[in-house]
Amino acid sequence: MKILVTGATGKVGRAFLTAFLDDDRYASAKVVALCHNRGLDAGDRVEVVSGSLSDPQAVAHAMDGVTHVLHMAAVKESPDLVIDVAIKGMFLLLEAARQSSTLKQFVLISGDCTVGHIFKEYSAPINEVSPRKAYSGCYALTKVLEEVMIEQYQIQYGLNGTVLRAPWIMEKDDFKYALSFGEEQFGGPAWSDLIGADKAMRLARGDFVPLMRDRTGASLKRNFVHVDDLVMALMAVLDHAGAMQELFNIAMDEPVDYAQVAEYLARTRDMEAVEIPTPFHSNWLDNTKARHALGWRPQVDFEEMIERAWAYERSPSDPRKIWYPG
Known part of the structure; x- marks a missing residue:
């Protein structure tokens, strides 16, 4: 296994790398971290590629020989970066993934901003087929577009994609x-x-x-989720047959x-x-599907x-x- 991680220096990225590299199941696995603004220490099993998601050469270099992609990198309310980083970056990753001879799975971390967080009203618990209702701002818009893009690559090209939709992620204090x-x-x-x-x-x-x-x-x-529970869900979906081309809400019960x-x-x-x-x-972000299909339980x-x-x-x-x- 060779997994490309974007957003590896963030709270979820660092927690995932610790769990992944310490897991005996992946003792021989390699990690490629595509980093831009923040650095990460390389190691025997971690290769760091410096570059922007909007740079086709950097993405192509990072994707070389990769079997799995974990895409977590994002820009928040930065309209000047949204198209180049969030949209173009997602497109470049998906294009490289669909043309790859080694890729097995593409995992995207999305957010409950796609369903409006606390800004939009739902008459029932929000599940994976509830309508997307992004709240105002470019960040929520990019997350909706990312979910739609990976969905379409699954339909158009048979990409094995998995989307984990998380609410506000908590760690430490x-x-x-x-x-x-x-x-x-x-x-x-x-x-x-x-x-x-x-x-x-x-x-x-x-x-x-x-x-x-x-x-x-x-x-x-x-809705909230602790970073430890989100990382558990990430570990659960890797190569899980029930996660193929599926979207899961990952939240507290x-x-x-x-x-x-x-x-x-x-x-x-x-x-x-x-x-x-x-x-x-x-x-209420309903996590029933993840609990049933993945055997995942928030702790x-x-x-x-x-x-x-x-x-x-x-x-x-x-x-x-x-x-x-x-």
């Missing part, structure tokens, strides 16, 4: 800072947009937890309920809930995610650095 009212807040929504900058600043000085309400007034339910989070943090850490009305929708529920986030202690060599806001 991410969840703690996703709930923070301070300047170190990770991801959105920006509290200043909902409650004003002055109130957010006051709350940041105390032990408060946001209890967001959806547009119906019920506590907001929002239930969405995170902000009322339950607030109650748990009040009980375990004496934090006080702050009610925040929002225009958002509560949605981290919201309580475990809280405990891991609050227990995590960063060393000086592991500063909190957010490459993308969410």
Whole structure:
């Protein structure tokens, strides 16, 4: 096996490489990492190719002799990069894959931005045949286009593609800072947009937890997945016959309920809930298909995610650095 990994320096990429290289099943496997802005240390089993996804020569070099592709690289809200990197890059990878004599599987990591996250309403749990409803912005648009592109390559050329659609991915102390009212807040929504900058600043000085309400007034339910569970799903789909040309939602068994989070943090850490009305929708990303077809089970529920986030202690060599806001 020779697997090309794009986005290898991100949170999912690094976690996957650790799990993959430590797995005895892949002791003889090689990894090619196509890196552009951030570097990665090469090794006996890891080859680093420097270049952009928009560069046909770099992609061709990286794809040489590859049996599997794991495509995770993405650009966020960067309109100047979207076409060249996200769309052209995906096209170049797919073209190289369909013409390859060695390729066995192409795995794409997508996101729940393709189904609107908390910005679009669904009357039932969101499964793999629910309509795509991207929220505003170029990032969500690129993810919809990527899903459609790999789907069409499967139809047109018989490509063995697998898509894992993940919601907001948590690692280390991410969840703690996703709930923070301070300047170190990770991801959105920006509290200043909902409650004003002055109130957010006051709350940041105390032990408060946001209890967001959806547009119906019920506590907001929002989808998450821990990086460890996503990596388990990635390992599960490699060469899995049931993953051929399939799309899977990879999420926690239930969405995170902000009322339950607030109650748990009040009980375990004496934090006080702050009610925040929002225009958002509560949605449920249904993972039934992945559990049934892959035998995959998420291990981290919201309580475990809280405990891991609050227990995590960063060393000086592991500063909190957010490459993308969410």
